[in-house]
Amino acid sequence: MFNFLKKNRSKSENLGTNKPTSLKQRLDKSRQKLGYSLSSLLLGKKEINENLLEELETLLITADVGINTTDKIIKSTRKNASRKTLKNAESLYQFLKDELAKLFIENNQLNISINETFVILVVGVNGAGKTTLIGKLAKSFQNQGKSVMLAAGDTFRAAAIEQLKIWGQRNNIPVVAKTLGADTASVIFDAYQSAQAKNIDILLADTAGRLHTQDNLMQELAKIKRVITKQNINAPHETMLVIDGGSGQNIINQAKEFNKAVNLSGISITKLDGTAKGGGLFSIADELNLPIRYIGIGEGIDDLKIFQPKEFINALFDQ
Numbered sequence: 193m194f195n196f197l198k199k200n201r202s203k204s205e206n207l208g209t210n211k212p213t214s215l216k217q218r219l220d221k222s223r224q225k226l227g228y229s230l231s232s233l234l235l236g237k238k239e240i241n242e243n244l245l246e247e248l249e250t251l252l253i254t255a256d257v258g259i260n261t262t263d264k265i266i267k268s269t270r271k272n273a274s275r276k277t278l279k280n281a282e283s284l285y286q287f288l289k290d291e292l293a294k295l296f297i298e299n300n301q302l303n304i305s306i307n308e309t310f311v312i313l314v315v316g317v318n319g320a321g322k323t324t325l326i327g328k329l330a331k332s333f334q335n336q337g338k339s340v341m342l343a344a345g346d347t348f349r350a351a352a353i354e355q356l357k358i359w360g361q362r363n364n365i366p367v368v369a370k371t372l373g374a375d376t377a378s379v380i381f382d383a384y385q386s387a388q389a390k391n392i393d394i395l396l397a398d399t400a401g402r403l404h405t406q407d408n409l410m411q412e413l414a415k416i417k418r419v420i421t422k423q424n425i426n427a428p429h430e431t432m433l434v435i436d437g438g439s440g441q442n443i444i445n446q447a448k449e450f451n452k453a454v455n456l457s458g459i460s461i462t463k464l465d466g467t468a469k470g471g472g473l474f475s476i477a478d479e480l481n482l483p484i485r486y487i488g489i490g491e492g493i494d495d496l497k498i499f500q501p502k503e504f505i506n507a508l509f510d511q
């Protein structure tokens with residue numbers, strides 16, 4: 193957690209101001225698995241036939257696009273190929289890029305321009321990168337001139353509270369924290385009261401990691417959300433699930449359970465720099481039908497990007 197406390201600031205484009213490192217480079221492993229493989233399968237070939245479609249299906253599944261989403265794409269390819277709208281394998285390459293882009297909700301950015309404290313409740317499984325994302329987001333909001341407060345709601349790990357406090361002190365961002373084991377709902381309740389009293393623009397609320405199968409912990413999460421909503425019917429304005437981009441297809445069921453418990457409004461995906469499973473974003477978007485807000489592409493404080501579907505697809509596919 194918060195490895196950027198220990199390391200030098202990484203150099204990246206993204207939400208910071210440092211020297212650019214391209215998204216393409218950060219997504220290199222996923223590019224190899226999806227973009228390069230697709231171009232070597234399709235470019236230079238002429239005919240779209242059953243053999244090619246079978247190879248394409250295997251490739252998409254191996255690249256973590258997921259069985260259901262792959263199925264959808266293959267069906268639509270077959271339909272277009274039989275209608276002759278798709279003339280050859282080369283045109284299929286562009287067609288696939290367009291089909292994949294359609295899986296994402298285009299209007300995916302948080303609209304924070306409101307006249308009250310905007311509350312972002314961050315949830316997810318253990319180690320997904322919630323606390324790190326909160327640090328990165330806080331910094332980026334601060335850079336945009338917004339006032340930010342953090343609620344150290346992960347009261348399960350002493351380190352999570354400590355790191356958030358240290359980080360808040362260093363960056364001049366107030367952190368509301370209680371002791372280890374304190375009730376998360378009460379931490380966030382206090383934080384909300386304080387944020388309102390101080391006219392804070394954005395309150396970022398951390399929660400402890402939990403598995404979707406831990407029924408009591410999922411109910412606790414629902415309770416946390418209810419406590420926030422009781423204070424303001426519009427809050428939390430965002431209930432964001434953080435997903436480790438390297439988790440592959442396992443995450444779909446987990447995400448569905450989180451959605452059932454707390455009615456998610458957005459997803460952020462971390463650790464896309466270290467994984468070849470970036471194709472998983474397509475099935476996440478397709479199966480959950482939720483906007484992807486941000487992507488994490490490194491451990492550095494600036495290694496966060498607002499998710500832009502076209503940019504992501506171009507980074508995966510363009511030579």
Ligand SMILES: Nc1nc2c(ncn2[C@@H]2O[C@H](COP(=O)(O)OP(=O)(O)OP(=O)(O)O)[C@@H](O)[C@H]2O)c(=O)[nH]1
Pocket residue numbers: 193194195196316317318319320321322323324325346349352399400401402462463464465466487488489490491495
């Ligand atoms: N490479 C890389 N590592 C990341 C990224 N985001 C987070 N991490 C690392 O992932 C690890 C876990 O991150 P945390 O932020 O502690 O995760 P968490 O979800 O708060 O963990 P719990 O409190 O245990 O649930 C840390 O070592 C982070 O540095 C990312 O985008 N890329």
